[in-house]
Amino acid sequence: MAATTPGPARFKDPHRSVYPFRDRVFVACPRCAGRAEVRTDLATYRTTFHCPDCHHHLASDNTRMDLRLEVYCNACAHRISVHIPNVKTKRSVIRVKCPACGAAESYRPSYEQYPAFSRAAAGTDPFLGLDLWYRAAFGEDLLWAYNYDHLHYLEGYVGAALRERNDPRYMTLGEKLPRFMQLAKNRAALLKLIARLKRK
Numbered sequence: 001m002a003a004t005t006p007g008p009a010r011f012k013d014p015h016r017s018v019y020p021f022r023d024r025v026f027v028a029c030p031r032c033a034g035r036a037e038v039r040t041d042l043a044t045y046r047t048t049f050h051c052p053d054c055h056h057h058l059a060s061d062n063t064r065m066d067l068r069l070e071v072y073c074n075a076c077a078h079r080i081s082v083h084i085p086n087v088k089t090k091r092s093v094i095r096v097k098c099p100a101c102g103a104a105e106s107y108r109p110s111y112e113q114y115p116a117f118s119r120a121a122a123g124t125d126p127f128l129g130l131d132l133w134y135r136a137a138f139g140e141d142l143l144w145a146y147n148y149d150h151l152h153y154l155e156g157y158v159g160a161a162l163r164e165r166n167d168p169r170y171m172t173l174g175e176k177l178p179r180f181m182q183l184a185k186n187r188a189a190l191l192k193l194i195a196r197l198k199r200k
């Protein structure tokens, strides 16, 4: 590995993607507008929201469940395929009528569970869609961060006169940042805005 010159204007991308910041997202409480947190277990994608001021509480498991059944009819051996997307509850057996011979039988379906998120609008949290606490208009664009660490990270990125990447195998957060954050002419104004948000 090549030696690097340390210096205050040098920003070393620590190979972080935006994803590690998602486990604790600061949002504006939809009930009292105070600062609250959306916490998500990134292993199970279970999300909880709790407001320390008004005690508003929300939870979501962020998962979708599909029912699948692939069997051969007990009466005529015709192949029966059932796929029901987005079912709410698991049932151990379902009754299915064979499309070939009409015999109705009970079968054990399988269930497939996978993470499913609402398509979050810019400036909202990716799990519950609540407005982020750290968000501010920058001209036509929107500056936002999931939490204080994320904001601090952005400050480091924007403030660096010289950027380097340690390893091209990693997709770094820097590469995914919107263009307005990468323009040198915006640097001073962005840093001011970030400093203002940090005091929020």
Ligand SMILES: [Zn+2]
Pocket (backbone or CB within 6 Å): 029, 030, 031, 032, 033, 034, 036, 051, 052, 053, 054, 055, 056
């Ligand atoms: Zn509240």
Ligand SMILES: [Zn+2]
Pocket (backbone or CB within 6 Å): 073, 074, 075, 076, 077, 078, 098, 099, 100, 101, 102, 103
């Ligand atoms: Zn049949």
